[in-house]
Amino acid sequence: MRHVAERAGVSPKTVSNVLTGTAQVREPTRLRVEQAMRELDFVPNFSARGLRNGRTGVIGLALPDLGTAFSASITHAVVEAAHARGLVVQVEETAAEPAREHDLVTRARTHQIDGMILNPVRLEDSVVEHLDHLPPIVLIGEVEQHRTDRVFIDxxxxxxxxxxxxxxxxxxxxxxxxxxxxxxxxxxxxxxxxxxxxxxxxxxxxxxxxxxxxxxxxxxxxxxxxxxxxxxxxxxxxxxxxxxxxxxxxxxxxxxxxxxxxxxxxxxxxxxxxxxxxxxxxxxxxxxxxxDHERYAAAALDLLSSRMGDRTLEPRAHKIPHQLxxxxxxxxxxxxxxxxxxxx
Amino acid sequence: MRHVAERAGVSPKTVSNVLTGTAQVREPTRLRVEQAMRELDFVPNFSARGLRNGRTGVIGLALPDLGTAFSASITHAVVEAAHARGLVVQVEETAAEPAREHDLVTRARTHQIDGMILNPVRLEDSVVEHLDHLPPIVLIGEVEQHRTDRVFIDxxxxxxxxxxxxxxxxxxxxxxxxxxxxxxxxxxxxxxxxxxxxxxxxxxxxxxxxxxxxxxxxxxxxxxxxxxxxxxxxxxxxxxxxxxxxxxxxxxxxxxxxxxxxxxxxxxxxxxxxxxxxxxxxxxxxxxxxxDHERYAAAALDLLSSRMGDRTLEPRAHKIPHQLxxxxxxxxxxxxxxxxxxxx
DNA sequence: CGCAGTCTTTACAACGATGTAAAAGACGCA
DNA sequence: TGCGTCTTTTACATCGTTGTAAAGACTGCG
CATH class of the missing domain: 3.40.50.2300 (Response regulator)
Structure with missing residues (x-):
């Protein structure tokens, strides 16, 4: 980023401002910066950004078995919905070994996930108990508990x-x-x-x-x-x-x-x-x-995004209609x- | 990490050493540090680590359509193989819009992916042309070209x-x-x-x-x-x-x-x-x-890991046997x- | 007991971005 | 022209880790 700044004759912070829109940047300055970014083929480093402001733009999707048709459909829908919101999806699999449950909790924190969509099968308790130390979680599926957001069908x-x-x-x-x-x-x-x-x-x-x-x-x-x-x-x-x-x-x-x-x-x-x-x-x-799997995924992402914005919200439950x-x-x-x- | 260091009465670097095994740490010191980590429920921040040493432990998996049965099977196999190697998988979908191809190239860099497994359908050229600016890539599928590693069946x-x-x-x-x-x-x-x-x-x-x-x-x-x-x-x-x-x-x-x-x-x-x-x-x-989908995934990950270790390797091609x-x-x-x- | 040689631990700087607060510039009006 | 006000840009510090190089602790041997 320093290079871009030098090339455009501005400070690094101004480049950052152009990128994030945090502060006003005058037209000519902005154009110079954008030009320089293009010339240098610059892309921002999300690790650094994540380090600085705690947001990585990555969400986790944890399903029991990624190989099933249902998982494929849900993964597809979640990835699409996530892209629409500028997020990227990391997938995890939980069913293979029971130990994965705990792994998951740990990994969620180490890998700087902003939030997590979780389809628990046996996972309910171990997750809920660590809730305070975890990123925001939306449960999908019919888990009866009232401490996290959830999306489900009846x-x-x-x-x-x-x-x-x-x-x-x-x-x-x-x-x-x-x-x-x-x-x-x-x-x-x-x-x-x-x-x-x-x-x-x-x-x-x-x-x-x-x-x-x-x-x-x-x-x-x-x-x-x-x-x-x-x-x-x-x-x-x-x-x-x-x-x-x-x-x-x-x-x-x-x-x-x-x-x-x-x-x-x-x-x-x-x-x-x-x-x-x-x-x-x-x-x-x-x-x-x-x-509607798309709607299911979209609801999960909406809940997740809103909670990432404000962790103090009351847990919400979103029921998706089903039909025979x-x-x-x-x-x-x-x-x-x-x-x-x-x-x- | 600083807190762990203070609690254990050592410097942050020593904590790091315990974590990564980079340098020798004497038994009693190591125990004190591990104790402190446990007490504080410490997990390292991968964004910071990624920033520092350029490795995030995340690989990308890009498939044309995540909803198909084949995708599900491959995703499952890749995630399993990746976990076995301590890596985490981010999924992308490329078929929906042609513009995704380019997005993908960009995102691969911004999101600090260490490497990428790519199943190209129409993607061949646009990717190969940016190869120098991209993280290591392994193509899966029958793309005939000799500039990247690939895994395929005949x-x-x-x-x-x-x-x-x-x-x-x-x-x-x-x-x-x-x-x-x-x-x-x-x-x-x-x-x-x-x-x-x-x-x-x-x-x-x-x-x-x-x-x-x-x-x-x-x-x-x-x-x-x-x-x-x-x-x-x-x-x-x-x-x-x-x-x-x-x-x-x-x-x-x-x-x-x-x-x-x-x-x-x-x-x-x-x-x-x-x-x-x-x-x-x-x-x-x-x-x-x-x-064998597992073998296919494992081969892709082996190629990827080895190339992440040494980017100067000659491109390799790994053929997986098939049978009717x-x-x-x-x-x-x-x-x-x-x-x-x-x-x- | 002292010293070379080895093993542990530490201080410091740096990775790249951005929030904060202060400096510089632009503008309007008297 | 000069002053206050508002906008744009900048300097600096910081996020959490780890590589480097140097300091400190320990070992064995003469």
Whole structure:
């Protein structure tokens, strides 16, 4: 910057002023400086700027697994929204090892992140507890807590709607595929919310819930969904519909059902969550809970930016509307599969 | 850091030494310092460190479209590999607007990126020309040039193998779906390579190539593939196989074929590229060109790290082996579709 | 006990930018 | 022209680290 200043015959501070618009700079001076910057192909050093004024222009985006379709969609949306606001995005992955949670907290501070968008799966507590030492955080996803800003869809209501839809199309024994919270209190995380909504709807429909119809999967990927479904089929439990907790899980399940010769939707209905691009184009297009990913990302960034401006704001919660997108995979009534069928 | 130093009764430089291991520090001193760091919950400021020694520990990853399945897989792999090397990843997206290319070059410098992994689609020239002013770059993908390090698969050979496979399973009129390079010289980018390999195989098999069987798609997404396929079907041109240039395109095409009542593989064979998770789990599991994404990412990071260590190295090229993964979608021989069928 | 040689620790300056406060310049009006 | 006022530009210090070089502490040996 010194060089630019010399070339333009001004002080470094004036160059800085031109750059940041902090102070008035007279037209001719400004032109000289801009000319000099162009000639020297000058770009400011953000490390130095960050050091001086504590802002780096970088935000973090932490997701459990960057490889999933949902992550890709969200990453895309966040990066776009961030660019629109002059910010740059650093990505982190949290699910691989539990130790990452703590890493994350540390890294967030060392790497001079101005703020962070976090999709916690098991992360809730450890983060919230360090909140004072962390940059501003916006949680995305259905974490029930009131100490940070958050953006979410009403997963419980959505799961309920989905299940009511399955029931109204003739399903009676619906598998919840994606997580059973063995004995734990429901309600805090995504899994809990969706499971709650699932149970709400069963109760409401006069159907009984059963632990045998709530199944965990190894991870929220297509492969994970397939494995979960395979295990469930091996158990022989009777069922006629599946509520998968993400589209990826649903697609894995769909594949496994096909493999087993069980037809969707003739034998079994299936419904997913998130409306990733793939869901619409699946072999059997997938009924799913959809919401506007761009809007989701934009809301997260708005909350984050405003909090970066003023850390004393009260925590806010922004609910994004969702809707049930009905496609071929739930055109019931289903004939059913599992023990009953084989016993017939 | 000063506070830590005071608390431990040493100079700031000693704290720094403990942190970086630059100089020997005696055991008792080191323990006192570490104790103090713990008590004060100290983390070093990377902006300052970056300012001082020009290294930020951040690398950039620039992909055309972060929303695709392939991007997700690569992002995942790169982030994992980067963490293993103590680096953090900043993501950029280049395809949205052409202007992004230039932005990217600028941002790479302002945001103090130590290095960059770049998957260029149209980006080749503008980047290479600024090479001296940029941080180290590793190109991923099949860009033919010899001024930067690169990691790639032999797309031309792979496309050739795929087409030979299609031919050996009975295909005669194979659609290349993903890009036609209208009049331009082939060979530089991914599209060119794959198209070349496609033509190589046709020639080798004694089949004629035809512009009517080389079709561009709006973008390399599932929706893009679907649109491309729909247009092609509307043209009525006879065909019995599809070589899609990515799995996403293939999945879109597959969907559109199903919609049109054309069966895969009974009527038309289809083969993709990249082996994303989804390909294996598609309605009709997709034959595709697969390669090890982890290895791909690791190779890119190895090249990048070594060049960050020594910018004078000769440009290197690292080829990752690929293999044709044969699944249901190419179990020929196909009956064919298009004009011939409808004219019958 | 003293000294060379080695190992630890320190003081200082610098990386590049910007906030603060003061200096210099421009302008209007008497 | 001269004075006060407002605008533009400048000097200086500082953000948190670390390289350099020099000072200080320790070791072993004669």
């Amino acid at each position: 997963s419980r209501a959505a799961a309920r709607e989905a299940v009511l839809h399955l029931v109204s199309n003739g399903a009676q024994r619906i598998l919840a595929l994606g997580g059973a919270e063995a004995g734990a209190v429901l309600g805090k995380a995504t899994v809990g919310q969706r499971l709650q909504g699932y149970r709400d709807a069963l109760t409401e429909s006069g159907l009984s819930s059963s632990a045998a119809l709530e199944l965990e999967v190894p991870d929220w990927t297509i492969a994970g969904g397939a494995i979960g479904m395979r295990e469930f089929l091996a158990s022989g439990v009777e069922f006629d519909a599946v509520l998968a907790f993400t589209d990826s899980i649903a697609l894995g399940a769909l594949h496994e059902l096909n493999n087993a010769g069980i037809r969707v939707p003739e034998d079994v209905l299936i419904c997913g969550f998130d409306d990733v691009e793939h869901a619409r184009y699946a072999g059997t297009p997938l009924t799913t809970i959809g919401f 997108l009905i496609r071929s995979s739930t055109l019931g009534p289903p004939a059913g599969a599992g023990r009953r069928k084989s016993q017939k | 797309s031309r050979a792979a496309a050739r193998e795929a087409v030979l496979h299609l031919v050996s399973n009975g295909a005669q009129r194979i659609l290349a779906l993903g890009g036609a390079e209208a009049g331009a010289v082939l060979g530089k980018a991914t599209v060119g390579q794959r198209l070349q390999g496609y033509r190589d195989a046709l020639t080798e098999s004694g089949l004629s190539s035809s512009a009517a069987l080389e079709l561009e798609v709006p973008d390399w997404t599932i929706a893009g593939g679907a649109i491309g396929m729909r247009e092609f079907l509307a043209s009525g041109v006879e065909f019995d196989a599809v070589l899609a240039f990515t799995d996403s395109i293939a999945l879109g095409a597959l969907h559109e074929l199903n919609n049109a009542g054309i069966r895969v593989p009974e009527d038309v064979l289809i083969c993709g590229f990249d082996d994303v998770e989804h390909a294996r789990y598609a309605g009709t599991p997709l034959t595709t060109i697969g390669f 993964l044969i699944r249901s979608s190419t179990l020929g021989p196909p009956a064919g579709a298009g004009r011939r069928k409808s004219q019958k």
